[in-house]
Amino acid sequence: MVNDSLHIICGNCGYLLSQKREMIKADIQRNYKGEIEDIYITCNNCGTIHSLNKYMDILRKFGK
DSSP states (O other): OOOOOOOOBOTTTOOBTTOTTSOOEEEEEEOTTSOEEEEEEEOTTTOOEEEOHHHHHHHHHHTO
């Protein structure tokens, strides 16, 4: 098997957020039970804040 690498690209400016030499700024929002509700990442180039909530819903739906 081959390990995939995840590429995250800013939809606003096209900057590659998943470069190995940079850390992605992330803010994790939790509910009252401590479960993750949303994750926000910030583009290091343009400062756009992206929500990963819609992708988390897809993962929950398929049980992964």
